[in-house]
Amino acid sequence: MSTAIEAAVETTPRPPGGGRARRPVRRQSLLEVLLPTGFMVLAALYFLLPLWWLVVASSRERTGSSGTGLWFDGPFRLFRNISDVLAHNDGIFVRWLANSFAYATFGALVGTLFASMAGYALAKYVFPGREAVFNIILAGVLVPATALALPLFLLASLVDATDSMWAVLLPSTVSPFGVYLCRIYAAAAVPDELLEAARLDGASEFRAFFTVSIRLMAPALVTVFLFQFVVVWNNFLLPLVMLQDNRLYPVTLGLATWNSQVTRVADIQLYVIVGALLSILPLVIAFLALQRFWRTGLSEGAVK
Amino acid sequence: MTTTSPLAATAETTADPPTRLSRRDATPRRGRRHHLAVAGFLAPFLTVFAAFYLVPIGYAIYQSFLKVERDGTFGPARQVFAGLDQYATVVRSNDFWDSFVNVSQFFVLSIPLQLGFALVFALVLDSPFLRGASFFRLAFFAPYAVPGVIAALMWGFMYSPQLSPFPAVAERLDLLGPTWVMFAMVNVVNWVYTGYNMLILYSALQAVPAEVIEAATMDGAGQLRIAWSIKIPHILPALVLTGIFSIIGTLQLFNEPQVFRGISSAVSSKFSPNMVVYATSNVPDYHLAAAFSVVLALLTCVLSFLFLKLAQRRAFQ
Incomplete structure (x- = not known):
């Protein structure tokens, strides 16, 4: 099945007589x-x-x-090895996987909600300073990871908040890319007439957003969620800087720590390999299941 | 490397003046009564953005103008204003500029190959001759699901002669030695990101009007000619976008060399600019580390902007 051909055929205007697209067919x-x-x-x-x-x-x-x-x-010995890894060190690996899920799910959910609200406001309302706000948000992309992670660590130690889940959870909720994507998408997908109708029915602006607009923005929201999920799941530097307690580690940091013990702990190399397999399976499966959303979102971001 | 999609906006709004957006928002809500709603919608994002982006950046800039001073060797440490002292150290730091040389080499070895293959894959995916396109699209994209750290660990094992699936190669070439380790890391990054870039370019190809391609086919143009004369010019903005992602991603390289440092003595703890910042903060010398990261952020901005301008002059005029 070639989706490329399907897509091309779909966008070709069909001839009046109906039937197949007028694509020159050649053997x-x-x-x-x-x-x-x-x-x-x-x-x-x-x-x-x-x-x-x-x-x-x-x-x-x-x-x-x-x-x-x-x-x-x-x-x-795959299944035997898996159960060995899961049991090693009082099941710390399961904790790491759970932590990664918690960090990525929380960051992606909250991040998507906040970004959708901000992007929607930037798309559907005119207010002073709108473009300035938008441009500052976009400039956030150019900031190197260490430029954020280190001062975040210093600030967090001022308020004694390092080495806690919040130190990783909260900074993961910021998605400037999400704001950009939601703005583009809301501008195109939410008709003003519909909002006007909602207002005439007496709905507040927030009610109109949460009952009408957010549904129309759903494809963009899925994309923002997936992007942010992957970004947080891959995050290494922020937890590396923030966390000392290895029970709070995400799986990336945990496996890197195991790998650094290769010379000291017998069998740990095998555990790193099995752990790597276990940690990428959920994401690969999620990708396969949700891949059609990725295409939609990527074309929104790059082509429009 | 990080996912840096927001740059789409920079590429787009600058390539294609703001008229597009404003035309799309042709009749937005006006009037005072919505100001409260706007504030309500923006407040949550702007709060976290300020707390976890703007304030840390401001704090880093502030820290970069300070230094630690002691009375005598063992006296209590005090933070005092240092003016541009830290920046003078940055300018003189061989480690820092060497790390830029490293990532520049990395860029030259990695990006042309990565984007070149991404483009070829996208074009082949888009051609009518390929069978099983959706399988290939998924297969090439799958490595993007592997976090950089884990990809580096995995390839690191495969490079070692004891574990390599091709021990003859790994024994003959010392893939983790000084000659090859750069290529070894380039390969890890390309393995993860080629499919991602391919997908961006492939999405852009879907927007090439079928009528144009059909007309070209009618005129007798072959697939190669169509790719070169119609498809590639049409997706230039997306190519520029992937180029900017690659510049930012390479300058911010951290995860892969940080892992390789543990398995290869040929990778120093100051291989990339981000690693220099991290190593400096581990000393700990936070003030100098802050100055390093401010300079790195500025250079990233300048280089992305220059590339964008250069690409625009070539591509859009």
Whole structure:
């Protein structure tokens, strides 16, 4: 199934007689099909083999001790290894996964709500300083991570708030990109007539937003949520700077810590490999399930 | 590297003057009675934005103008105004400028390859000859689901001769040694981000009007000619956008070299500018670290802006 072709066909105006789009149909030669497809198969190997290797390596008895190829050799120990990892150190790994979920879900939910409200206000109302506010928000993107993480740490230590979940949760709720996307989307998707009608029915501005507008903005909200979720899930520097207590670590920081113990703790290398596999599975699955939303959102951001 | 999509706006509004947005908001609500509603809508975001963006930046700038002074060697530390002392140290810091050389090399090795392949993949995905396009789109994008730290750990294992799936290669080439480690890290970053950039370009390709392509086909243009003369010019703004993402992402490189530092002696703890800032703050010398990050932020702004201007002159005139 080629979505590219579908999309092209869909946007072609249909001829008056109905039926298929007026695309010049020509028989494609075998070579014309094999060449690009073969090229893409090679590329797919490059992108997917490391993930496959991760599965194979996670199934070995001990890392390096029983072959290094790309196929299972020796006893298949994947599930045994997984339960070992989950049990290691009083189940700290499960905590890390849960923390990552908590940080990413909270940051993405609250971030999307705040960004949608701000983007909507910037799109649908005229007020003094509107463009200035918008431009300052956008400039936020150019700020390097350390420029934020370090002063945040210093400020948090002034109020004794480091080494707590809040020190990571709260800064994760800011999504300037979300404001941008919501503004563009609300401007195009929420008709003024509809808002006028809601007002005539006596709805307040907030009621109009939460009952009417937010539904029309749903595709943009899904995209903002996904983007922010990935950003927070990938975050490494902020927790690295803020957190000392390893029970508060997200899974990225936790695995990096395990990896730094390779010389001291037996078997930890295998645990890092299995842990890496476990930590990316949920995200890969979420991506596969939600990928059509990504396309919508990306084209909103880049093309419009 | 980070997700830096907001730049879409900068690319767009500057490439395409604000008329577009304002035309779309043709009849927005006016009048005093909505000012309260506007304030209510903006307040939550602006509060967190101020608390976790503006205030920290302001605090970093303030810190960068201070230094720690002691009475004697063991006297109590006091923070005193230092003027531009910290910035003078930044200018003289070899570590800092060396790290810029490192990320510049990284950029040259990584980005042309990454964006070049992203463009080729997007065009092939968009061509009528490919079978299984949706599978390839997903497969290439899947690595983006892997956090940078985890991708670096995973590839790090695959580079080591004991674990590599291709031990012959890993034994012959010392992939974590001084000669190859830069390429090894470039590969990790490209593995994660090529599919992401491909998706941005592919989305842009969907906006190329089918009529134009059809007309070109009628005129006898082949797929390569259509790609070169119609599709690529049409998605130039999206290419510029991915270019700016790449500049910002490379300047902010941290996660991957930070992991590689642990597995390769060839990566120093001051490989990238962000690592210099982090190492300086670990000393701890917060004032100098603050000055480093202010300079880094300014340079990022300047470089992205210059690139945008240059690209506009080439692409949009």
